[in-house]
Amino acid sequence: MEGASAFDESTLTGLQSVMYVTRRKPKELYRNITACRICGDTNLADCVSFGRQFLSTTFVDTNEGHPLSDAKVPLSLVLCAGCHTLQLKESVDRTSLYGDYSYRNSANPTKRMVLKEIVADVIGRVDITKGDAVLDIGANDGTLLSYYPNNVRRIGVEPASNISWADLDRSIAIINGAFSADNVKPVMGQSQCKIITTVTMLSGVQDLHTFARDVKSLLADGGVWCIQVSYLPQLLDTLTFHEVCHEHLYYFSLGTLKSLLEKNGLSIFDVSTNTASGGSIRAFATHSEKARKKTAAYDDMLKAEAKLALDEAKTYAAFHKRLLKLKATIKSFIRQEHEAGYTIAGLGASSKANVMLQFFDIDKHVLPYISERNPDKVSLRTLGTDIELVSERRARHLNPDVMMVLPWHLKSELIRREKRYLENGGKLMFPMPYPHIVTRCGETLL
16 A cells, blocks of 8 residues: 555644554554545535444554554544545554555455456556556555566555565566655656556555656556546445445545546546455546547446435435444344354454454454464454454364354355355355355355
8 A cells, every 4th residue: 555654744734633642652643634635625524433443454463562452543434525525534644554564465366366357457458568667556465467468567566564575576576665756767767657557555545646646657658547446336335334444545436536637637538347345446547638538438437426426425324324234233143143152253354354343343252263364364363352363274173153254245255165164054144245144055134
């Protein structure tokens, strides 16, 4: 993610300060915005509150003595009356969010498929030849870049300091730091990028105008910027509330994304949606002065959004009401299973899972452990809620009666992976996009 450094005071003018005192020294953990991050309008309507939560991006060796283990930060959304961008009310210190970022693209087969498909999709829209440069911002472990042909210059920017690129093809250049044109140009030289990709990370950028202008300055004539990010209409429709977390500052529609890019000399010409992250928009943009003809898909999406009242607070009030109903259903199911003497564990740890668990009031007393296949996470614990992350092998030995599937959008993959568990009488509980149970006999709604 971009912006992993501490607060830049120049971008936070006008924010209300809230102090969190660690056991070592005072630290500014978060601030409430008083003006829209994009247009500066001070008319912000409170829409949805998820209560106070521990930072979802953080997993720890132990919660005992950890300075953030007793620090809950409000998680709430506001709607700007000026540009109609739905955004997080709180701005959390980037270092606290990304100091030890544990997610790896290569560890997730479904994510690898998504990234491979993105590369194929964008290459089909650009005249790319040997020696052309491509740039991935928020490159993580370099998985997306590995899907490009070897005869192009592959460059990634990744601020996380705890990722190893030792196994990555040596022809792929990784800039380990925050994204800016000034950081990239020394590596690029006089070249410009035929393709720039930002997958899921745009919603975490503090200063989007500077970011977009930097992308424009690096983009070649005829080049394409491919953006994939969580899509607000799908989030509302499928109740994928776990996309709302302290690392995601914005929740985009095509309309708000279009407005942002046009203000910075860029023009979206085509769009599509997909099921990644519970529902994402993939937008393709180029220089406004080199704008391409808009596709029918672009026009149709804007027309569809116009009917959704995304600029009205009542839309989000209805969303929140549905969330509370879902929460009651999940808590009732867990209570009934416990009363019947059944054991329940989690399946798949992530920052999104942490948001979900906290909203459902689930901690180690409700869910004693989570099965996790990423070896970098095994033996860690969720921040504050103190749920242990155990290996898949250990979880299968413990053999819980029910496994609550946290990466629910990987349903098909996980059902295949847990086939033996199901055949032996286990139950997979999927809380989203609708609460249901999968057993060897089929699917049952909660």
